[in-house]
Amino acid sequence: MNENTTQETQPEFFYKYMTADIAKIVLTERTLRWSTYKILNDPMDLQVQFGVFEGDVEKAKELFLEKSWDIFSQRQEMPRNKIGVVLKILYSLDTKMTRKEFNDNLAMVFDEACATFQHTIKKFNEEYLAACTDCKVLCFCEDPCNTVMWGNYAESHTGVVMAFGNVSGIDSPYKLAESVRYSKTMPNLYDEESLSDLMSGRTDLSSPNHTKRIMKAFALTKDAKWSFEKEWRIVLWGGGLPNAAFEDAHFDGRELQKIIFGYKMLADKRNELRKIAANLYPHVEFYEATFKDHAGVFDMEIHNN
Secondary structure, rough: OOOOOOOOOOOOEEEEEHHHHHHHHHHOOOOEEEEOOOOOOOOOOOOOOOOEOOOHHHHHHHHHHHHHOOOOOOOOOOOOOOOOOOOOHHHHOOOOOHHHHHHHHHHHHHHHHHHHHHHHHHHHHHHHHHHHHOOEEEEEEOOOOOOOHHHHHHHOOOOOEEEEEOOOOOOOOOHHOOOOEEOOOOOOOEOHHHHHHOOOOOOOOOOHHHHHHHHHHHHHHHEEEHHHEEEEEEEEOOOOOOOOOEEEEOOOHHHHEEEEOOOOOOOOHHHHHHHHHHHHHOOOEEEEEEEEOOOOOOOEEEEEE
8 A cells, every 4th residue: 555654753742723713612612623524625635546556566466476375385374365265275176286387377367356456446435435424533733833834724824723732641532643644646455465465365354454554544645735734633433423524522621732823813812812721721831933033044933922
């Protein structure tokens, strides 16, 4: 499955960009919005159309023949799907088949199966999309100084960024957050190793690991054009409102740890939000985003406010 390299170590804080008006709602209602594909700003988000295979087909065939021979010749004892069982049965029927005869016969099976995959992938995608309409995501950014994010999601620097994080003693969901994988192409179901494992009987398609692998690729893959977002997200399959376009879920107040005001936020808005936050979240620290005061540098920094 084609996935580019992503950050595996979680950041200390997860940053949520928003307008001043949305910030007021978040603070007073103590909720964050989990979104389905219906309201996300990228029309292809959570609408992945899987391809079948990525890699070298001939290499995949070589691996398939090697792994299949291992099962057929009894070197691999435990097949994990029906294909592997069939190979075991074939051995019991013809124990004198040579390796060349085996390869010649199985190579045709491989080619025919690959042709079939191309015809069935459309149906797979249709059924998978139908099954994932209730997938909801809670989106964050790993960087509070992202000028594009400030411009797009915090109303041209007049909004705020809220910093959330795991808190000791609380079953916070942030430990489940994973970084988005940005790619120029949509993910494929198989690469050389995984395709050869499947077709040689070594992969159980009903296994939790196989299912999790596909679900993660579906929920965490986005067009490379969105890589500026440096997004992390928590994925919810269903939720309390399975048919809704979004779900506003409560968070523990202790998980909100910082509020960063945009450098163009109006004073009255800033004072209003600060008063609400200080009253409801007395532990929260306040900051302001500003541009670095260095000639020739397009960058931002955060100061105590």
